[in-house]
Amino acid sequence: MEDLEYVVEQHEEDLKKYRNSSVLVSGATGFVGKMLVKTFLLGNRKKNLGIHVIAAIRDQKKAEREFNLLLKEADLELYVGDITEPIDYKGNVDYIFHTASVTTSKTMIEKPVETLNISCEGTKNILELARKKQTKGIVYLSSMEVYGTPDPLLERVTEKELGYVDLTSARSCYPEGKRLCECLCAAYSSEYKLPVRIARLAQTFGAGVSGEDNRVYAQFARSAIHGEDIVLHTAGTSEGNYCYIRDVVAALLLLGTCGSDGEAYNVVNEESHMQIREMAMLVADQVAQGRIKTRIEIPETDCGYAPSVKMHLSGEKLRKLGWKPQIGMRETYERMIADMIAE
Known part of the structure; x- marks a missing residue:
């Protein structure tokens, strides 16, 4: 709630640009999607913005658990459907935030065809909806x-x-699918003049992460909470690029109305760049205050991890639009862990 209130108060001018509009968020029960939905709804409560939020979801029961009492409010509507099918929404759609995607490496390895289908068909259906509704902005x-x-x-x-990108690897279904979707966005922008911007997210986490999340940052946080050593299943030399969820939401609000159509923007806190093992040591030494250690145990079978890379993303292009990340790595973990414990 602190993060949501911060965005509403500190990015009020960006939120006001959505006043009295309809905003559709696909993948609305996912981590980024739900934070966007709740930010718009809190903006209505705090600033009387009159935004109608359409939460596009596949699992209605999950949405009911996630949004609970908010579903009784007139400014939140659920659209239940499979994003790989054409979207048959009857009302107006002024802005779209397309967050729906497969995000777990295990699924990418086991179901690469489905992963590609969700990515490509889902994005095409979103862009077709935007074209038909003459949407003012898509991210x-x-x-x-x-x-x-x-x-x-x-x-x-x-x-x-x-x-x-190695096209013979099943795991490449995710990055190559994203590349194709970016190409689709650029194509729709060029041919149909759709005002679509692409947000290339660094690894995004923080308060609000699901207790079921099994990605590396959540595993590190749970190790700190339970006083257990962090066990790395790779050498940990891959360089990570990260951004706190509150900063990401602020970036997406900005891109909904600003930026060059058809272009991509890195959403990254350059100060949080570090190797996986460096992040593990930061959690063990600083967040857990030395109560746990870091160990490396590499399994013989392929766990579906992304290839090890040396990469330091530049956030300059987005910063030129006026965005500036606020939360560093240590505070990211401290806020996430406090939220996990509170649950």
Whole structure:
């Protein structure tokens, strides 16, 4: 709630641009999606913005658990459907935030066809909806994984410098799917003049992460909470790029109405760049105050982790629009852990 209130108060001018509009958020029960939905709804309560939020979801029971009493309010509407099917929404849609995507490596490895289908067909259906509704702004959530393995000699990786992706690997269904979706966004922008911007998110986490999340940052946090050593299943040399959820939400609100159509923007806190093992040591030494240690135990079977890369993303392009991340890595963990404990 602190994060939501901060965004509403400190980014009020960005939120006001959505006043009296209809905003559709796909993947609305996912981490980023639900934070966007709750930010708009809190903006209505605090600033009387009159925003109608359409939460596009697949699992109605999950949405009912996530939004609970908010579903009784007139400014929140559920649209239940499979995003791989055409979206048959009858009302107006002024803005779209397309956050729906497969996000777990295990699923990418086990179901690469379905992962690609959700990504590509889902994005095409969203763009078709935007075209038919003459939507004023669309933000597509892409990923830093589109960069693949970039040139290791680059000091900073900008939006123009894509690297190598191994097309024979099933795990590549995710980054290559994101690349294709970005191409679709650019194509719709060019041919149909759709005002779509692409947000290439760094690893995003913080308060609000689901207790069921099994990605590395959540595992590190649970290790700190339970006083258990952090066990790495790789050498931990891959360089990570990160951003706190509150800063990401602020960036997405900005991109909904600002930026160049058809273009991509890195959403990253450059100060939080570090290797996986460095992050593990930060959690063990600073967040857990030395009560736990970091160990490396590499399994023989493929766990579906993304390839190890040396990459330091540049956030300069987005910062030129006026965005500035606020929360560093240690505070990210402290806020996330406090939220996990409170649950």
